Amino acid sequence: MAIWNLGSINADYVYAVPHIPARGETLAATDRKVFLGGKGANMSVAAARAAAQVNHIGAVGHDGAWAKQRLLEYGVDTRHITTLDTETAHAIIAVDADSENMIILHPGANAKIPQAILQTALSEAQTGDWFITQNETNLQRTGTQLAKKMGLKVGYAAAPFDAERVKAVLEYIDFLILNEVEAAQLKDATGQDAKDLGVADVIVTLGADGADWYSRVGKQHFDAIKVDPVDTTGAGDTFTGYVLAGLDRGLPMEQSINQALKAGALMVTRNGTADVIPDLSEVQAFQR
Template identity: 30%
Template structure:
């Protein structure tokens, strides 16, 4: 079994600040770093770290050798990564003293994924293989449809959420991963229990992983409903960057 993480790759420009910059203010930063990010890259490294035979598919610019090196260093295959002459996706991130963040995202090459590239990548995978997706790239619905046709198992993290997700063929996804905000938007509910029940009714054949921040998470399948408690930690930085987790 192979795992394909088809997704985004970003260079994160991280600025640690005393407070979030307000309109009209010029503020010096306390610390600056460039880090490898993007939900697709983070997912790929997490899957490889868990011992899976993991491949990353996505498009980066010629300016992003750092991303290639990071994936290879963590054991991710990059055979199906594509190089473009356009700028790599990147994020401008402010992190305040409490560890909270503001993020400005530029899609860049993450928005260049076309049907031809998708079909070429998927030709190397077959029934029973796993595809892991998020919503930072374009043509996600097409990837879901093609993986369903190939009888691949699919995991879709509906982040970052936008209204178009409501029209995605989520009923063809094996696992849907949402947090409180994404779950509320998809279900038009706000109460946790109502969100979960509405999603199960709407997508009866899709398993659901519902993350609830400090409240932990819920795992719902046809046969199980499992509550997982969150670990109690002091937040330092809430940016989902693999370097803080796997190093």
């Protein structure tokens, strides 16, 4: 089977800082690096490195040819990434001495993906494939609705969180993943706990406390793997990509989550985003 990811593609400018800047504060960075990023790109790379066939649907500007090439090098099918007359999206990420981060996102081409690109891509999808999207692009409702109609399994990563956008796709999705804060925000917006949303599988990630999986048979908790983190950026996207890759390859949810927890644990011991996501051989060899 295959994964079709309507996803963002960013240039991530990562600055090492002694602490997260306060309001009005000017702060000198101690280091700066540029990575391929964006929640969509991160998930595509993670799923590809977890041995899934991944087709990315998205857009870059003329300044983003390098990002498209990097995705291709990481094993992602890039035929449905179009180049627009606008700038590639970028994120400014500050990472402090405790590995916490602050992110400023400029959406660029991610917010202007043509509907024709989405339709052309999904015309190649097969019943039973996965469609996944996140809240960093346009066409989310259109994509989930079309994918559901075609018989694809539909997943949604509810970040960056927007309650109205989540509510707009709930009736079309089979899989929802969000973090603890986002789950609380969604409950405030809908009045419903994760188990009551009508979605077959909901995963709430809990950072260092692991993850909770809500299914029709109840709730199951998974403990995190303890490591010494250096950068938490992209860890959640890595987890999501690995869960989807496991499910797409026919693994049960429990095994997919446990494998994803290993991948996320490895990820937080590295500085960077898509460029440093661990591959399946590293995850399988990881013992802790």
